[in-house]
Amino acid sequence: MRNNLILLSKCGIEVMQDPVPIARHQGMLYRRDQFAKAVGTWAQTLRREPDRRYALYTQDAYPFAVLLFALLHAGKEVWISGNNLPETARQLRLERCRLLGDWPDDPFDADLLMTEGSDSRLTALDMHVPCIVLFTSGSSGPPKAVPKTLRQLQAEIDTLESLWGGLLEDACIAGTVSHQHIYGLLFRVLWPLSARRCFHSPMFLSPEALLADGDAAKTCWIASPGHLKRLDEQSPWQGIAGLAAIFSSGGPLPADAARQIFTASGRTVIEVYGSTETGGIAWRQASGQIDAPWQPFADIRIQWLADRPHLYSPYLTAQDGLPLDDRLIRLDDGRFLLHGRQDRIVKIEEKRLSLTALEQRLQDTHWIAEAYALVLARHRDVVAIAAVLNDSGAAQLQEQGRNALIKQLRSVLADSFDAVTLPRKWLFVNSIPLTTQGKVNQELLTLLMNTDTQSLPRVLAAETNPDRARLQIKVPKGLGYFPDHFPEFPLLPGVVQIGWAEHFGKIFFPVTTPFSHMEVIKFGKMIRPDDELELSLEWREASGKLVFQYRKGAESYSSGRLVYGAES
Numbered sequence: 001m002r003n004n005l006i007l008l009s010k011c012g013i014e015v016m017q018d019p020v021p022i023a024r025h026q027g028m029l030y031r032r033d034q035f036a037k038a039v040g041t042w043a044q045t046l047r048r049e050p051d052r053r054y055a056l057y058t059q060d061a062y063p064f065a066v067l068l069f070a071l072l073h074a075g076k077e078v079w080i081s082g083n084n085l086p087e088t089a090r091q092l093r094l095e096r097c098r099l100l101g102d103w104p105d106d107p108f109d110a111d112l113l114m115t116e117g118s119d120s121r122l123t124a125l126d127m128h129v130p131c132i133v134l135f136t137s138g139s140s141g142p143p144k145a146v147p148k149t150l151r152q153l154q155a156e157i158d159t160l161e162s163l164w165g166g167l168l169e170d171a172c173i174a175g176t177v178s179h180q181h182i183y184g185l186l187f188r189v190l191w192p193l194s195a196r197r198c199f200h201s202p203m204f205l206s207p208e209a210l211l212a213d214g215d216a217a218k219t220c221w222i223a224s225p226g227h228l229k230r231l232d233e234q235s236p237w238q239g240i241a242g243l244a245a246i247f248s249s250g251g252p253l254p255a256d257a258a259r260q261i262f263t264a265s266g267r268t269v270i271e272v273y274g275s276t277e278t279g280g281i282a283w284r285q286a287s288g289q290i291d292a293p294w295q296p297f298a299d300i301r302i303q304w305l306a307d308r309p310h311l312y313s314p315y316l317t318a319q320d321g322l323p324l325d326d327r328l329i330r331l332d333d334g335r336f337l338l339h340g341r342q343d344r345i346v347k348i349e350e351k352r353l354s355l356t357a358l359e360q361r362l363q364d365t366h367w368i369a370e371a372y373a374l375v376l377a378r379h380r381d382v383v384a385i386a387a388v389l390n391d392s393g394a395a396q397l398q399e400q401g402r403n404a405l406i407k408q409l410r411s412v413l414a415d416s417f418d419a420v421t422l423p424r425k426w427l428f429v430n431s432i433p434l435t436t437q438g439k440v441n442q443e444l445l446t447l448l449m450n451t452d453t454q455s456l457p458r459v460l461a462a463e464t465n466p467d468r469a470r471l472q473i474k475v476p477k478g479l480g481y482f483p484d485h486f487p488e489f490p491l492l493p494g495v496v497q498i499g500w501a502e503h504f505g506k507i508f509f510p511v512t513t514p515f516s517h518m519e520v521i522k523f524g525k526m527i528r529p530d531d532e533l534e535l536s537l538e539w540r541e542a543s544g545k546l547v548f549q550y551r552k553g554a555e556s557y558s559s560g561r562l563v564y565g566a567e568s
Contacts, residue, residue: 004196005161008150009125011193012039012069020170022193024213025062025201032196035066040122042070053077055097057084059510061179062201065189067100072131072150073122079133082143082180082435084512085443104512127151130317134182136276146276147317155314156279157191159297163283164245164270165195168220171244174200174210175222178436182276183249187222203436205466208236216242224250224438228269229257230431241265247272250438252338259288273338278322279315282336293335302328302336346375348383353421358383358413365412367393367405372432372440376425376450384425384449386432397428402460425449428461428472447507454480457500460532469508469537473500477529492527497558501537501548505562509539511546513565519545521560533557 006014015036021029054076058064071078079095081088084103092099099105125131130147173192177184184203192199204210210221216239225248231240240246240261249272262268268287273294274280281300286292296302301312303321309328310321329337344355355373362371362385369390376382389397397405406426413422427449433441448459457473464470475492482490498518505511527533527550538547549559 005158005194006196007124007127008154008157008190008194009127011190012036012043012073013122013124020196021198023062023065023199023201024172025060029198030062036122038066039069039073042066043073043122046070046074046076049074049098051076051098053079053095053097054100055079055081055089055092055095056100057081057103057180058101059203060201061189061199061203064101064179065193068132068189071100072125077131077133079145080135080180080185082135082178082437083443084510086506102510102512104506105514125150127154134185134276144277149317152279152315152317153186153190154194156186157194159280159299160186160191161195162298167245168195168197169244170197171218171220172198172200172214173220173222174204174213176204176206176210176227177222177224177250177438178203181435181437182274182279183224183272183437184222187247187249207231207240211236211239216240217244219243220245221247223248223269224434225253225257226250226434226438228261229254231257231260231264235264237264241267243267245270249274253286255286255288255290255292258286258292262287278311278324279313281311281313291337293331293337295335302330304330346381348375348381348418348421351418351421353383353417355383358385358417358421358423361413361416362387362409365409366390367396367409369393370432372445373423374442374445376446378450382425383421383423384427384445385423386427386429386445386449388429388431402426402428427459430463433464444507453478456503457535464508467509467539467541469504471504471535471537473533473535475527475529475531475533479529482529490529492531494521494523494558497523497527497550498548498560498562501535501546501560502562504535505537505539505546505548508537509546510541511539511564513544516544516563516565519561519563521558522556523558525555525557527557 013036015033022032022035023030054071056064056067056071056078058067068078079092079097081092086104089099089103089105127150130149132148134146134148135143136146173188175184175188179185179188188199200213204213207221210219221243223246228248246267246269248269253269253271258269268285271284272280273282280297282294282296284292284294299314303310303312305321309324311324312321316322327339329339331337340356346353346355358373359371362368367389368387370388372386374384376384410422427445433444435441448462451457451459453476457475459471459473461472462469481493481496485491485493533550533552536549536551540547544563544565546562546564548562550557
């Protein structure tokens, strides 16, 4: 445990003769004095800018830390967005935010952050001013802006260090979650900065990559349930067993996943329960027992008012209790059980529907391994389902076809749910997509299932990984392009095929540089209304190329490469 925590108000100015590096970024180690000088140089530059409010997004954590503290010392208000999608950028501009960092339309040269600069001569920040705005995950509605003060964040860090500082000692912090959300922000950036621990700048996509980058015994893994439950027999269990600690947040870790980790590595995961709005609430460390109880953090008080839990916490600005949207069952010893959310009740045509119950009923069938339900907002709201098929479901899909399988699933649901609440949109996926926070990526699911069929195809199924995607699409009859191309024999124009490839490429991959040119574009077969095709996409980040192909079976309909950035 580090008894000499540096206050967040001084993290950007505290210069010590400390041999421990502050961060590992792009193969280099950065010291605290280098960090402070970069913060000071950028703070001076940003002070001269008239904008008061900035939206900050970076892929890596070290540039983020420099810019965050530079903005704070420049007297700016920092909005930390969960992603850098075009729609997010548009919404932030409407909020009068100037974009700073890795935004597609305004790429940022991170090398400029590595300046040595002159002495910063900065003064300590005010801990009580709401200067940072975070966003809720949006898993149960539109993302909500939540202002935070440095005092609130420091209080959380003090608690984390008092509980687990002795366990971590001088471990280096590495994560498979993004620093753009409250969990990653605290655990990957602010806590190590305050406690003088080194942190890895990049976000690792797998435990294999994380373990390959350092000594396991000197590494602390900041993970999420989504990452941990995907571990399997081929995972690097020997390295996982040697980690200094494993943390998880963003939702309860399923008991079978906790049991697998304990059995294969002997490790128990430290789970943290909380949210952007509440801050940390409780923690537990279970080896796989069903419904393990949660222990509230020190100074956390939960009271039940009208059968609903209300939170009283030093991490909140309001003194009034904050109503919780989760179903908590209190135990006699002060701990509690967590039984899901209360607010996943929606109304469809004035009929109440539990999205959780709908998911559970689907997962009770012979065909669905995992399901996620959401509501698509239209003139008439529509229930949609993203589903992962098990082996029986995949065989059923192959033998009977998509429409027959959906008809069977709706028939099963009809026994338990009103007809108007039955799902009308279905998407079969290889895994439920997650955000970098490890939560269900509802925004991505909405983009895939709620497409404008006047200009985009219907997405029937999706298989994705970090650099590849395969979409099963159907070309709608009502596309606005058909009347002009051609009325008597409608064809999908080649420029539209290229546009679709770019549209979905930017949804799935971090395409942040401007479009440059196209290569080897080929059109082999005509695409007609009602055609069902596979659109395969591959993102080659090193060369900035998006490779696409439309095909049906073994037949290629069109293909090519879209090149972004300057040609190397």
